[in-house]
Amino acid sequence: MIRPVLMLVHSSFILFVILNFVYHVGATSKPGDDESLHESQIPAPTSDEFQQQPTPEEIQSELVRLYSKYDENSDKQLSVEEVKKWLDEIHLEITQENLDRQWAYYEPVTQEVHSWHEYEPVEMEVLDWEKYKNKTFTEEMRIESYNDEQGKAVWETMLNRAQKRWEVADANNDTILTKDEFKDFMWPEESSSDAVKQRLVEEGLEDMDSDGDKLINMEEYLKHLITITPEADRVDPEWTEVQKNHFHSYLDKDKDGSLNPKELEYWLTIQTDRHNEEAARLVASSDENKDQVLSVDEIKEGYNNFFTLISPKFWNKYYPDEQLYGPSTSASHDEL
Numbered sequence: 001m002i003r004p005v006l007m008l009v010h011s012s013f014i015l016f017v018i019l020n021f022v023y024h025v026g027a028t029s030k031p032g033d034d035e036s037l038h039e040s041q042i043p044a045p046t047s048d049e050f051q052q053q054p055t056p057e058e059i060q061s062e063l064v065r066l067y068s069k070y071d072e073n074s075d076k077q078l079s080v081e082e083v084k085k086w087l088d089e090i091h092l093e094i095t096q097e098n099l100d101r102q103w104a105y106y107e108p109v110t111q112e113v114h115s116w117h118e119y120e121p122v123e124m125e126v127l128d129w130e131k132y133k134n135k136t137f138t139e140e141m142r143i144e145s146y147n148d149e150q151g152k153a154v155w156e157t158m159l160n161r162a163q164k165r166w167e168v169a170d171a172n173n174d175t176i177l178t179k180d181e182f183k184d185f186m187w188p189e190e191s192s193s194d195a196v197k198q199r200l201v202e203e204g205l206e207d208m209d210s211d212g213d214k215l216i217n218m219e220e221y222l223k224h225l226i227t228i229t230p231e232a233d234r235v236d237p238e239w240t241e242v243q244k245n246h247f248h249s250y251l252d253k254d255k256d257g258s259l260n261p262k263e264l265e266y267w268l269t270i271q272t273d274r275h276n277e278e279a280a281r282l283v284a285s286s287d288e289n290k291d292q293v294l295s296v297d298e299i300k301e302g303y304n305n306f307f308t309l310i311s312p313k314f315w316n317k318y319y320p321d322e323q324l325y326g327p328s329t330s331a332s333h334d335e336l
């Protein structure tokens with residue numbers, strides 16, 4: 001049975017796409033993007049567009065090294081709980097690495113900032129909208145996208161969306177973003193700000209709510225999934241049925257047949273239990289002897305299933321020129 005492919009194309013994804021001069025939404029997603037949280041951001045090691053790739057042995061040895069670190073009670077088995085901790089840490093590391101990289105790219109300047117908390121202004125690195133806009137939506141790219149009507153529309157939507165999101169991420173309303181505010185701008189799905197989460201829901205409605213009733217019904221839901229799911233992933237005759245089941249049993253909490261803004265927010269934001277489910281899925285994927293825990297051999301044998309558990313530092317050695325951890329390219333909402 002195939003797993004539900006439940007991704008929402010966030011504007012940060014599209015900004016990422018624009019950065020890569022690609023205008024076709026979904027063009028950078030690969031079959032298998034639904035597999036886990038970060039897989040879409042990691043190139044497949046088998047892809048031959050990369051010159052130098054880690055060998056299976058190198059990947060296995062990295063996994064074994066990390067395995068010992070997370071096998072906290074040293075019983076030579078990894079439980080779902082231990083794998084969850086591993087996922088939590090790797091997720092933080094990926095986000096931080098990505099944030100640092102993006103922040104540096106925009107060359108923030110240091111100036112005095114009045115925060116909510118401090119009476120006196122503090123010196124902090126900040127970024128202003130004009131600079132962000134000019135470095136993200138360059139004139140060269142604008143000219144290119146204005147070549148056709150669709151490109152022009154996408155461009156304007158994205159610019160508008162970025163600006164609106166900028167405004168909500170700017171928590172102290174001084175029009176510039178500190179690194180913390182910038183993090184909310186880039187990863188609204190992980191923000192603790194209600195305004196940012198609210199904006200994320202509005203973006204979801206803009207993408208999906210074609211009849212404008214502020215609810216996502218099944219038809220709108222499926223239509224959206226079709227636009228973001230590669231055709232190869234939809235050939236399974238069960239595909240539509242699986243998506244419908246997921247909608248009914250997991251997303252539509254009050255079972256009224258459509259997703260209200262609250263249900264949409266649940267779907268679009270990172271839920272704390274997601275790593276639990278992902279950890280359980282990872283353990284099950286390679287648990288040969290079905291004892292609900294992973295031995296070192298099971299990890300080595302199933303190394304293909306665990307790329308998402310390997311730190312960006314490892315991949316960066318092999319793909320130094322790739323922006324492996326660009327802005328959250330998709331919020332993968334795989335709750336199985």
Ligand SMILES: [Ca+2]
Nearest residue numbers: 170174176177
């Ligand atoms: Ca600010």
Ligand SMILES: [Ca+2]
Nearest residue numbers: 209213215216
């Ligand atoms: Ca609707």
Ligand SMILES: [Ca+2]
Nearest residue numbers: 254256258259
């Ligand atoms: Ca509902």
Ligand SMILES: [Ca+2]
Nearest residue numbers: 287291293294
């Ligand atoms: Ca086992």
